[in-house]
Amino acid sequence: MRLKLRKEFFPFYSKSKLINHNTNHNYLTRHYRQLHSPAADLSAPATATKTTTDLVSLTRHYATCYWQLSKARLSMLVVATSGTGFVLGSTSAVDLSALSWTCMGTMMVAASANSLNQVFEVKNDAKMKRTSRRPLPSGRISIPHAVGWASSVGLGGTALLATQANLLAAGLAASNLVLYAFVYTPLKQIHPVNTWVGAVVGAIPPLLGWAAASGDICLNAMILPAALYFWQLPHFMALAYMCRDDYAAGGFKMYSLADESGRRTALVALRNSIYLIPLGFLAYDWGVTSEWFCLESTALTLAISAAAFSFYRDRTREKARRMFHASLLYLPVFMSGLLIHRRSDNQQPLEDNAKSFMKSSSSAETIELEDENGNQKMERQSNRRQARPPVAYASAAPFPFLPAPSYNVP
Ligand SMILES: CC(C)=CCC/C(C)=C/CC/C(C)=C/COP(=O)(O)OP(=O)(O)O
Numbered sequence: 001m002r003l004k005l006r007k008e009f010f011p012f013y014s015k016s017k018l019i020n021h022n023t024n025h026n027y028l029t030r031h032y033r034q035l036h037s038p039a040a041d042l043s044a045p046a047t048a049t050k051t052t053t054d055l056v057s058l059t060r061h062y063a064t065c066y067w068q069l070s071k072a073r074l075s076m077l078v079v080a081t082s083g084t085g086f087v088l089g090s091t092s093a094v095d096l097s098a099l100s101w102t103c104m105g106t107m108m109v110a111a112s113a114n115s116l117n118q119v120f121e122v123k124n125d126a127k128m129k130r131t132s133r134r135p136l137p138s139g140r141i142s143i144p145h146a147v148g149w150a151s152s153v154g155l156g157g158t159a160l161l162a163t164q165a166n167l168l169a170a171g172l173a174a175s176n177l178v179l180y181a182f183v184y185t186p187l188k189q190i191h192p193v194n195t196w197v198g199a200v201v202g203a204i205p206p207l208l209g210w211a212a213a214s215g216d217i218c219l220n221a222m223i224l225p226a227a228l229y230f231w232q233l234p235h236f237m238a239l240a241y242m243c244r245d246d247y248a249a250g251g252f253k254m255y256s257l258a259d260e261s262g263r264r265t266a267l268v269a270l271r272n273s274i275y276l277i278p279l280g281f282l283a284y285d286w287g288v289t290s291e292w293f294c295l296e297s298t299a300l301t302l303a304i305s306a307a308a309f310s311f312y313r314d315r316t317r318e319k320a321r322r323m324f325h326a327s328l329l330y331l332p333v334f335m336s337g338l339l340i341h342r343r344s345d346n347q348q349p350l351e352d353n354a355k356s357f358m359k360s361s362s363s364a365e366t367i368e369l370e371d372e373n374g375n376q377k378m379e380r381q382s383n384r385r386q387a388r389p390p391v392a393y394a395s396a397a398p399f400p401f402l403p404a405p406s407y408n409v410p
Pocket residue numbers: 078106109110113114117173174176177180198199201202205
């Protein structure tokens with residue numbers, strides 16, 4: 001039984017590897033020694049209690065490893081954005097069961113993406129203070145084991161989204177995993193543009209949630225992804241500025257490393273904070289939320305912009321930390337505001353307009369006309385378009401920010 005346990009749980013570890021690792025895996029070393037000690041070999045058959053204790057501690061050990069590989073707190077934030085997208089994309093009542101499946105699927109794919117990110121960065125993470133205690137650089141789990149975990153949760157999560165939500169949501173999740181693990185992650189060691197690519201990765205989950213709820217994506221779905229995209233720039237610029245030395249030691253090409261004075265880093269943060277300002281107005285104008293959200297979002301965005309401006313004026317670690325904390329506050333408050341003030345009929349105008357448009361196109365109106373001989377005749381005039389409200393128009397226009405032309409056909 002003990003031999004079987006050892007083979008099952010330590011398939012990738014040689015004895016020397018385990019014993020030579022540092023303090024972070026004392027547990028494994030102790031456990032391995034216990035299993036290998038002559039006393040253990042000579043002892044009477046293990047009692048059921050001892051085996052259970054072994055199993056419990058091994059389960060705990062690997063559960064901790066999986067939790068850390070998945071960057072569980074970050075993944076939960078990703079799930080929160082996807083869940084918010086789902087609620088916003090739901091017309092009228094929210095389907096709680098579908099919401100739960102979507103959250104579960106998102107969590108699994110995000111966990112997989114984060115685990116693969118750590119697999120690819122094991123050497124870099126080992127050189128950074130912030131990340132050196134992660135399961136892979138500290139030797140608490142092997143790379144094949146981590147790849148096995150990442151593959152199973154990634155495939156499982158995608159399958160879950162495909163079967164319980166829809167193919168669009170599953171496709172978005174899978175593409176985002178590829179973008180994060182196979183594009184963003186290597187790019188971190190190549191070019192500072194990585195932060196902008198990472199911002200796209202962070203913006204996809206709410207779109208995924210919306211797609212899971214509504215089966216498609218329209219312009220109204222873009223409010224939260226846009227907020228996440230712009231929000232990530234001040235957030236990550238602050239982090240990369242505060243941890244400059246650490247990132248340099250890890251071999252990452254962050255934007256702040258090529259900006260000695262920090263001026264350009266702070267400017268990027270400020271510019272993107274300001275880009276957040278119109279989002280509250282757009283959410284209201286497009287019928288996603290009530291007007292209250294417009295006020296709250298503006299106040300919130302001015303606060304994060306003020307923190308970014310203060311960092312721009314005085315480029316110290318302290319100011320960067322303040323901007324980082326302001327960004328931490330921004331996202332949950334913004335998402336709560338969206339949820340509290342959401343208009344559950346936010347897709348209704350689009351559908352209604354589509355219906356009324358179809359109706360007006362097909363229905364014919366009878367009008368009086370004179371023929372060439374001056375005789376009165378009745379004729380059915382068709383294809384007279386009705387005016388459509390701006391929300392529907394904006395969702396169809398390629399440039400929604402330009403003034404919509406008149407669409408009343410005389
Ligand atoms: C559905 C799905 C696949 C969602 C994935 C969402 C996801 C993983 C978002 C994270 C975005 C991001 C740029 C994180 C920073 O990673 P980093 O590598 O800079 O962090 P690190 O330095 O702590 O490793």
